Amino acid sequence: xxxxxxxxxxxxxxxxxxxxxxxxxxxxxxxxxxxxxxxxxxxxxxxxxxxxxxxxxxxxxxxxxxxxxxxxxxxxxxxxxxxxxxxxxxxxxxxxxxxxxxxxxxxxxxxxxxxxxxxxxxxxxxxxxxxxxxxxxxxxxxxxxxxxxxxxxxxxxxxxxxxxxxxxxxxxxxxxxxxxxxxxxxxxxxxxxxxxxxxxxxxxxxxxxxxxxxxxxxxxxxxxxxxxxxxxxxxxxxxxxxxxxxxxxxxxxxxxxxxxxxxxxxxxxxxxxxxxxxxxxxxxxxxxxxxxxxxxxxxxxxxxxxxxxxxxxxxxxxxxxxxxxxxxxxxxxxxxxxxxxxxxxxxxxxxxxxxxxxxxxxxxxxxxxxxxxxxxxxxxxxxxxxxxxxxxxxxxxxxxxxxxxxxxxxxxxxxxxxxxxxxxxxxxxxxxxxxxxxxxxxxxxxxxxxxxxxxxxxxxxxxxxxxxxxxxxxxxxxxxxxxxxxxxxxxxxxxxxxxxxxxxxxxxxxxxxxxxxxxxxxxxxxxxxxxx
Amino acid sequence: xxxxxxxxxxxxxxxxxxxxxxxxxxxxxxxxxxxxxxxxxxxxxxxxxxxxxxxxxxxxxxxxxxxxxxxxxxxxxxxxxxxxxxxxxxxxxxxxxxxxxxxxxxxxxxxxxxxxxxxxxxxxxxxxxxxxxxxxxxxxxxxxxxxxxxxxxxxxxxxxxxxxxxxxxxxxxxxxxxxxxxxxxxxxxxxxxxxxxxxxxxxxxxxxxxxxxxxxxxxxxxxxxxxxxxxxxxxxxxxxxxxxxxxxxxxxxxxxxxxxxxxxxxxxxxxxxxxxxxxxxxxxxxxxxxxxxxxxxxxxxxxxxxxxxxxxxxxxxxxxxxxxxxxxxxx
Numbered sequence: 001x002x003x004x005x006x007x008x009x010x011x012x013x014x015x016x017x018x019x020x021x022x023x024x025x026x027x028x029x030x031x032x033x034x035x036x037x038x039x040x041x042x043x044x045x046x047x048x049x050x051x052x053x054x055x056x057x058x059x060x061x062x063x064x065x066x067x068x069x070x071x072x073x074x075x076x077x078x079x080x081x082x083x084x085x086x087x088x089x090x091x092x093x094x095x096x097x098x099x100x101x102x103x104x105x106x107x108x109x110x111x112x113x114x115x116x117x118x119x120x121x122x123x124x125x126x127x128x129x130x131x132x133x134x135x136x137x138x139x140x141x142x143x144x145x146x147x148x149x150x151x152x153x154x155x156x157x158x159x160x161x162x163x164x165x166x167x168x169x170x171x172x173x174x175x176x177x178x179x180x181x182x183x184x185x186x187x188x189x190x191x192x193x194x195x196x197x198x199x200x201x202x203x204x205x206x207x208x209x210x211x212x213x214x215x216x217x218x219x220x221x222x223x224x225x226x227x228x229x230x231x232x233x234x235x236x237x238x239x240x241x242x243x244x245x246x247x248x249x250x251x252x253x254x255x256x257x258x259x260x261x262x263x264x265x266x267x268x269x270x271x272x273x274x275x276x277x278x279x280x281x282x283x284x285x286x287x288x289x290x291x292x293x294x295x296x297x298x299x300x301x302x303x304x305x306x307x308x309x310x311x312x313x314x315x316x317x318x319x320x321x322x323x324x325x326x327x328x329x330x331x332x333x334x335x336x337x338x339x340x341x342x343x344x345x346x347x348x349x350x351x352x353x354x355x356x357x358x359x360x361x362x363x364x365x366x367x368x369x370x371x372x373x374x375x376x377x378x379x380x381x382x383x384x385x386x387x388x389x390x391x392x393x394x395x396x397x398x399x400x401x402x403x404x405x406x407x408x409x410x411x412x413x414x415x416x417x418x419x420x421x422x423x424x425x426x427x428x429x430x431x432x433x434x435x436x437x438x439x440x441x442x443x444x445x446x447x448x449x450x451x452x453x454x455x456x457x458x459x460x461x462x463x464x465x466x467x468x469x470x471x472x473x474x475x476x477x478x479x480x481x482x483x484x485x486x487x488x489x490x491x492x493x494x495x496x497x498x499x500x501x502x503x504x505x506x507x508x509x510x511x512x513x514x515x516x517x518x519x520x521x522x523x524x525x526x527x528x529x530x531x532x
Numbered sequence: 533x534x535x536x537x538x539x540x541x542x543x544x545x546x547x548x549x550x551x552x553x554x555x556x557x558x559x560x561x562x563x564x565x566x567x568x569x570x571x572x573x574x575x576x577x578x579x580x581x582x583x584x585x586x587x588x589x590x591x592x593x594x595x596x597x598x599x600x601x602x603x604x605x606x607x608x609x610x611x612x613x614x615x616x617x618x619x620x621x622x623x624x625x626x627x628x629x630x631x632x633x634x635x636x637x638x639x640x641x642x643x644x645x646x647x648x649x650x651x652x653x654x655x656x657x658x659x660x661x662x663x664x665x666x667x668x669x670x671x672x673x674x675x676x677x678x679x680x681x682x683x684x685x686x687x688x689x690x691x692x693x694x695x696x697x698x699x700x701x702x703x704x705x706x707x708x709x710x711x712x713x714x715x716x717x718x719x720x721x722x723x724x725x726x727x728x729x730x731x732x733x734x735x736x737x738x739x740x741x742x743x744x745x746x747x748x749x750x751x752x753x754x755x756x757x758x759x760x761x762x763x764x765x766x767x768x769x770x771x772x773x774x775x776x777x778x779x780x781x782x783x784x785x786x787x788x789x790x791x792x793x794x795x796x797x798x799x800x801x802x803x804x805x806x807x808x809x810x811x812x813x814x815x816x817x818x819x820x821x822x823x824x825x826x827x828x829x830x831x832x833x834x835x836x837x838x839x840x841x842x843x844x845x846x847x848x849x850x851x852x853x854x855x856x857x858x859x860x861x862x863x
Binding site: 341 | 843
């Protein structure tokens with residue numbers, strides 16, 4: 001956990017949850033696990049504020065607690081979870097592409113609340129959808145269907161529950177121990193949810209329609225819903241798996257053609273739920289299975305499919321591998337190799353954009369040939385000696401390239417040692433990941449700065465909008481509205497426009513940098529977990 | 533008062549003839565072996581051993597034989613070579629004999645050393661080690677040899693200050709001049725760039741033609757490959773190179789394209805005798821597209837910022853007052 005990461009975390013916490021939570025959260029990130037009193041003492045905030053902040057953090061699965069040896073409860077914040085706050089827009093967008101507006105709203109609600117029961121989620125989502133679509137009320141059952149789909153594909157999962165034993169004890173323990181309900185992680189409870197979404201501004205017609213149903217709705221609000229205690233949260237790992245699959249499919253489409261990418265997509269879809277996260281490769285799939293599972297739009301014959309699979313196996317990228325001959329050929333997708341290949345390509349593009357295409361040539365050459373002398377670099381890359389030297393030294397000063405000394409004599413005399421240039425993927429990836437974190441922190445700071453600069457203007461425009469809205473409700477005339485609108489002068493309007501554009505641009509670039517962060521993080525995690 | 537000066541060579545020649553005639557007259561036994569040995573050498577152009585001479589003229593004693601051979605050697609008419617089973621005597625051809633007439637033994641030695649170095653040439657320090665002569669002598673000899681146009685100095689491309697010496701009519705080796713890419717010790721980068729572009733265009737158009745042909749995928753991929761021989765022929769036909777390029781040269785250019793990430797290579801086993809195969813294998817190249825778009829990091833000003841490490845909030849360089857960001861936001 002570096003300084004940059006800590007700063008980024010505190011910025012994210014401040015943006016999402018406010019000043020107090022940010023202070024408590026960043027303090028805990030720096031110091032590790034601490035007890036309640038210590039936190040209050042060191043941050044100088046009142047105890048009940050600290051408690052509320054911790055509640056918020058626990059609700060969002062950022063903070064965890066456990067009882068230490070002395071019987072106190074210690075709270076710890078997981079900074080990786082805080083960094084995920086950056087990726088929320090991408091999760092919501094993915095849910096939208098896969099499951100439509102309903103899915104998008106479900107995921108959004110769950111992300112905003114941290115964890116919720118199914119019934120409350122469904123109710124909220126139905127209300128929101130009914131609000132947004134005029135003339136149509138949303139059935140609860142539809143929302144329940146989408147929810148079930150999301151759970152079946154493991155995008156949502158159950159939160160840890162209090163164990164049964166502890167519930168029955170007379171004295172509740174200091175801190176309840178939670179355990180993950182492994183078997184029921186993805187089973188939706190049978191809850192009888194009927195009804196429709198309520199419009200926030202219900203007109204008379206609706207009242208009439210729902211007169212009969214009203215008492216029942218009210219009564220279900222009062223009594224505890226049937227699935228009380230069963231909370232759901234978003235399964236980030238599953239989303240990450242999906243992002244990774246998307247990256248692989250796009251890479252195959254870029255390198256080969258559309259059909260090959262479709263085949264890879266089918267293979268990945270078939271192994272979605274059977275592959276554990278951080279596995280080196282998927283389960284073997286036979287070519288017959290793949291043939292049957294291909295989407296119906298692609299009428300390619302079995303032979304052509306076999307040819308495509310052979311081509312994928314022969315490709316130097318080595319995304320697909322052949323593991324056996326049964327069933328017409330068993331094929332696996334090498335996830336770890338694919339991630340390594342993708343992050344390697346990312347590093348190469350970064351070098352290319354920063355230093356030029358000739359330096360990128362040297363970089364790729366060193367990646368391929370591992371260790372090279374100065375003279376050999378010049379010969380292979382066909383770059384004049386002076387320029388090659390210049391580029392190598394620039395990259396060396398940026399730590400993208402490192403030197404390996406091989407002495408000829410025991411006294412390491414410089415004139416009698418070999419100096420070999422080399423590039424190692426993992427440390428370079430880590431370094432660039434760190435740089436990404438700092439970049440995102442810079443972008444957020446700039447965005448906050450821009451907003452603060454124009455705070456006065458923003459407040460003014462908000463006031464005017466409120467005035468206009470209230471005037472419209474009370475039914476004012478056109479001329480009066482015009483007058484109020486003209487209180488914002490044209491240059492000010494221009495300024496507001498540019499401000500909006502800038503903030504959007506900064507926001508969008510944060511998401512783009514987050515893409516790079518995701519790739520590099522996945523690669524580093526996959527290498528670390530397999531231990532080589 | 534100029535005394536009649538007979539040219540030195542002439543006096544030497546007449547001297548020799550005189551000596552030989554006198555000797556021939558006086559020691560008829562003596563000159564016979566000389567000429568006999570020379571005839572033998574002419575018979576065996578590869579050289580004769582002592583044994584052969586002994587067999588031919590068994591009545592000559594070893595000491596006399598040695599004397600004759602030494603005389604021929606000192607006259608520069610015989611070459612002494614060492615072979616696996618003894619010494620060989622070879623007739624020196626007339627031309628080189630005449631060349632070395634004016635030089636003395638030291639020069640002959642240095643000339644020998646340079647000749648042995650072949651087309652790679654030899655550095656003056658190495659000549660010194662091999663001949664054990666002092667530096668000043670070496671320099672004098674080299675200068676005189678150069679003025680007689682027997683040797684020449686060639687600047688090495690590896691270390692521009694180093695000069696290697698080789699025989700005048702010998703073509704310098706590639707490692708010294710750098711081969712096709714160097715013209716007068718200058719690396720021709722535009723030439724390399726142009727060749728780079730041409731090869732890439734050729735491979736790319738081939739790949740596109742294959743992709744548009746809409747045949748089965750295996751055929752498509754195979755037709756998008758081009759062997760190094762094909763590329764070599766294409767470049768030769770284009771005629772953009774004034775220097776004759778070999779297939780290895782083209783392969784080095786194609787390797788740079790691989791390091792650019794634009795081309796990939798596979799090696800297939802090919803029958804001996806198929807066009808372009810080297811040692812039973814052929815290298816195939818084809819153009820490829822990049823597999824990933826540029827990373828998100830470099831789409832922001834921070835990714836390319838030269839003062840990234842100095843930037844922090846509240847300092848002189850900070851995100852709030854970053855000029856790069858201001859420019860970027862104004863796009």
